[in-house]
Amino acid sequence: MRAAMTTALVCALLIAGCAREAPPEPVAPGEPGLDPVSGLKMTGDWELVRASCSHCHSTQLVIGQRGSAEQWLTMIRWMQDKQNLHNFAPSVEQKIIRYLAENYPPTASRRRAALPPDLMPPNPYAP
Ligand code: HEC
16 A cells, blocks of 8 residues: 555656756847757847748757858858758848847857977878
8 A cells, every 4th residue: 555655656746747848048148049959049030030040850950050141141142042941022131130140140160270280290291
């Protein structure tokens, strides 16, 4: 009897634990919240971007990228050229690009500088 009650209690706790929603991602004060579905910053025209940019690939591909308005436009043109992305009405395209450039602007490169030659291991292919 006792074992059955313990089992029932453990099961109830497990089920309750699984049903709990993941806590929202922490954001810095003053920063917009993140959409739990797409990860997009919930500000400005984010819903337009979610609707326009999530049916071919994950929005993780979008939010992992950075660029100026010009660079975002180049990416969109590349997708239109090579990946079957449809054209947007100019006013819609402008909103998408403004949102992307304001929220995912270029950042300093995170790659370290190349090592100076005297710190490099010997190159086995050097002539
Ligand atoms: C018609 C389908 C389609 C739609 C809609 C689409 N994309 Fe893409 N996108 C692609 C494909 C295909 C790739 C290449 C995927 C890969 O490399 O795995 C890609 C790649 C990307 C990349 C990665 C580029 C790189 O340099 O690696 C970014 C950023 C991106 N898309 C942003 C967007 C944004 C922003 C939108 C909305 C304006 C959007 N995509 C809408 C098809 C689409």
